[in-house]
Amino acid sequence: MKTDTDFLLHNAIVLTMDEKLTRYEPGAVAIKDMEILAVGAAQELVELYNAKETIDCEGKVLMPGLINAHTHVPMSLLRGLADDLRLDVWLMGYMMPVEREFVSPDFVRLGTSLSCVEMVRSGVTCFADMYYFEEQVAQAVADFGLRAVCSQTVLKFPTPDANFFEESLSLAREFIERWIGHPLIVPSVAPHAPYTCTAEILQASAALAIEFDVPLHTHLSETALEVENSRAEHGMPVIPYVKKQNLFDAKVLAAHCVHVDEGEIYTLLHHNAGVAHNPSSNLKLASGFAPVSKMLDAGLNVGIGTDGPASNNDLDMFEEIRLAAFLGKAMTGDPTTIPAPTALSMATRLGAQALHLGDITGSIVPGKRADIILLDIFKLHNTPRFQRDPNNIYAQIVYAAKSSDVSDVMVNGKWIMRNRLIETVDENQLFTAAQDYARRIDTFLIKREKSVLSKLIAIGGAAEAESFEVQVKVRVQDTDSIIEAIKNSSLEILHHRHYHEYDTYFSFLDTDHGFIRYREDEYINENGEVSNVRYRLTLIGPAREGSFPSDVILSRSRYIAPATHSLRFYREYFKPNDEIFIEKDRLRWRVLFQGTEFYINLDRLDQPDLGRFLEVKSRTWSRKDAENKARLAVKLIETLGASPTETVLQDYIELIST
Numbered sequence: 330m331k332t333d334t335d336f337l338l339h340n341a342i343v344l345t346m347d348e349k350l351t352r353y354e355p356g357a358v359a360i361k362d363m364e365i366l367a368v369g370a371a372q373e374l375v376e377l378y379n380a381k382e383t384i385d386c387e388g389k390v391l392m393p394g395l396i397n398a399h400t401h402v403p404m405s406l407l408r409g410l411a412d413d414l415r416l417d418v419w420l421m422g423y424m425m426p427v428e429r430e431f432v433s434p435d436f437v438r439l440g441t442s443l444s445c446v447e448m449v450r451s452g453v454t455c456f457a458d459m460y461y462f463e464e465q466v467a468q469a470v471a472d473f474g475l476r477a478v479c480s481q482t483v484l485k486f487p488t489p490d491a492n493f494f495e496e497s498l499s500l501a502r503e504f505i506e507r508w509i510g511h512p513l514i515v516p517s518v519a520p521h522a523p524y525t526c527t528a529e530i531l532q533a534s535a536a537l538a539i540e541f542d543v544p545l546h547t548h549l550s551e552t553a554l555e556v557e558n559s560r561a562e563h564g565m566p567v568i569p570y571v572k573k574q575n576l577f578d579a580k581v582l583a584a585h586c587v588h589v590d591e592g593e594i595y596t597l598l599h600h601n602a603g604v605a606h607n608p609s610s611n612l613k614l615a616s617g618f619a620p621v622s623k624m625l626d627a628g629l630n631v632g633i634g635t636d637g638p639a640s641n642n643d644l645d646m647f648e649e650i651r652l653a654a655f656l657g658k659a660m661t662g663d664p665t666t667i668p669a670p671t672a673l674s675m676a677t678r679l680g681a682q683a684l685h686l687g688d689i690t691g692s693i694v695p696g697k698r699a700d701i702i703l704l705d706i707f708k709l710h711n712t713p714r715f716q717r718d719p720n721n722i723y724a725q726i727v728y729a730a731k732s733s734d735v736s737d738v739m740v741n742g743k744w745i746m747r748n749r750l751i752e753t754v755d756e757n758q759l760f761t762a763a764q765d766y767a768r769r770i771d772t773f774l775i776k777r778e779k780s781v782l783s784k785l786i787a788i789g790g791a792a793e794a795e796s797f798e799v800q801v802k803v804r805v806q807d808t809d810s811i812i813e814a815i816k817n818s819s820l821e822i823l824h825h826r827h828y829h830e831y832d833t834y835f836s837f838l839d840t841d842h843g844f845i846r847y848r849e850d851e852y853i854n855e856n857g858e859v860s861n862v863r864y865r866l867t868l869i870g871p872a873r874e875g876s877f878p879s880d881v882i883l884s885r886s887r888y889i890a891p892a893t894h895s896l897r898f899y900r901e902y903f904k905p906n907d908e909i910f911i912e913k914d915r916l917r918w919r920v921l922f923q924g925t926e927f928y929i930n931l932d933r934l935d936q937p938d939l940g941r942f943l944e945v946k947s948r949t950w951s952r953k954d955a956e957n958k959a960r961l962a963v964k965l966i967e968t969l970g971a972s973p974t975e976t977v978l979q980d981y982i983e984l985i986s987t
């Protein structure tokens with residue numbers, strides 16, 4: 330008496346990808362409802378099962394669907410937008426500003442659909458995603474029929490779907506509540522990375538994941554700089570720092586883990602954290618080489634991910650599997666490292682375990698969901714086939730097969746692709762809609778790149794502090810007499826400071842852009858020690874509004890922002906035509922002169938050596954006001970015993986503009 334089943338797939342090379350790497354050739358798999366009912370020798374199963382549909386696999390490989398362990402699927406719409414840039418410039422300078430402008434539920438749905446088609450065509454049945462509007466990602470994936478861990482992103486910055494982290498956290502909570510228990514979607518929370526989250530966000534995200542027993546998806550230790558900054562800021566590398574925030578009390582899926590030491594690997598292992606290795610992304614962004622073989626030897630669940638299609642730039646898991654094997658060998662100088670069966674295990678069973686879905690997918694085992702693919706290995710680029718070494722089949726797949734060799738894909742017992750045909754989508758419609766986004770984003774960026782100010786605003790760095798500034802600057806020989814005059818004149822001194830300033834001026838071919846000044850201020854206390862450091866970015870310009878008699882200048886439009894990125898970041902982002910470095914020692918007084926507030930700066934220019942300057946400044950809001958203050962400023966200079974006719978303003982201006 331035969332047992333009834335829905336599908337019986339036979340005449341296949343069945344690679345179960347279970348822990349023992351059990352294989353059947355010829356093998357068969359029986360599928361009922363959404364589950365794998367049986368797997369074994371073809372002859373045996375044909376005798377035991379009576380299927381509604383019996384499928385002759387014609388000798389193809391039947392294996393578990395691939396698990397893309399880390400990606401950002403809607404970013405397929407940003408593929409090729411900005412490349413060959415450093416991670417921070419790429420992320421903060423391009424991705425995030427464009428995302429703030431364009432990412433919407435519609436964008437996310439379209440990008441997800443595009444990626445789903447691409448992934449199915451490369452044999453992916455399950456993936457871990459992290460993005461905004463994750464609700465739309467989940468809906469598009471569920472409609473398409475793939476399996477996914479969908480993670481709602483939480484950041485300390487405003488995001489396309491939330492203005493505050495409390496808002497994104499409550500979005501994550503609602504999202505999890507809505508989707509928990511779904512047959513295909515596992516909802517999850519994604520504190521983006523320790524450097525884009527506060528300790529509070531990390532703790533709150535962990536608590537949320539624990540409350541619902543869902544995975545927590547994040548990026549950890551991606552670059553050496555991230556680790557260096559973590560040491561400087563928290564006194565410890567990334568893994569111990571996030572452990573301190575209770576992150577590992579949740580079921581963590583950590584993308585990258587490129588810069589982790591042995592102790593950190595054991596911390597990850599001890600807390601059963603899954604790791605997503607992203608070979609292409611790490612190579613393309615030059616993030617470094619993850620110690621994958623050490624992680625595997627320790628027993629960590631290391632999966633393979635493509636990362637987002639904006640940093641890869643595709644979702645081809647076959648390419649990633651091959652690179653994972655190659656990288657492991659190149660890094661250790663040992664070609665036996667990460668052999669083909671291990672690489673393929675990472676993309677299947679270990680990947681599923683890294684996603685904390687090991688009990689339902691990742692291998693062909695009775696009781697698990699029917700997430701399977703058929704792979705045609707009888708292609709010219711994969712010919713001939715040797716059988717002496719049973720592991721040869723894994724080498725054939727890892728080193729020679731292409732994603733286009735995947736012919737059929739089934740998820741949760743349902744066919745998504747048959748004979749490379751996906752019937753549920755209109756690919757032409759996807760092409761057109763994606764191209765339409767590209768056009769709009771191009772227009773946005775072209776407009777932005779035209780102005781330094783809009784580039785500054787795009788990285789969220791500028792508060793518009795538009796005002797007139799009155800400035801009188803004169804060269805002085807003797808500073809002591811000026812200091813005496815400040816103390817003994819009728820000025821009311823409100824405040825006094827001493828600091829050392831390091832200024833880098835960026836200038837641009839089009840002088841209408843003005844200058845960008847990156848300033849590092851070192852406050853010097855009474856003991857002559859540096860007590861505090863401040864970094865500021867100022868956009869000066871466009872140029873001067875006009876000069877006054879006696880070389881008094883009225884400058885306009887200064888946009889001041891704390892410089893949250895490095896000088897190197899701004900250099901690569903603004904691409905100045907030229908740079909000038911100025912170092913000076915500054916004594917500054919804030920004073921009241923005839924009822925008006927002025928700053929008096931006594932500068933010694935150390936680099937380049939232009940001598941000493943007395944500068945009187947005042948900020949004002951209208952031009953009329955500025956003109957009155959300019960007259961008063963000239964008087965103040967004279968009161969201090971200097972004469973505006975000695976101004977060398979021009980030297981200074983020329984120096985900046987060369």
Ligand SMILES: [Zn+2]
Nearest residue numbers: 548584636637
């Ligand atoms: Zn990522």
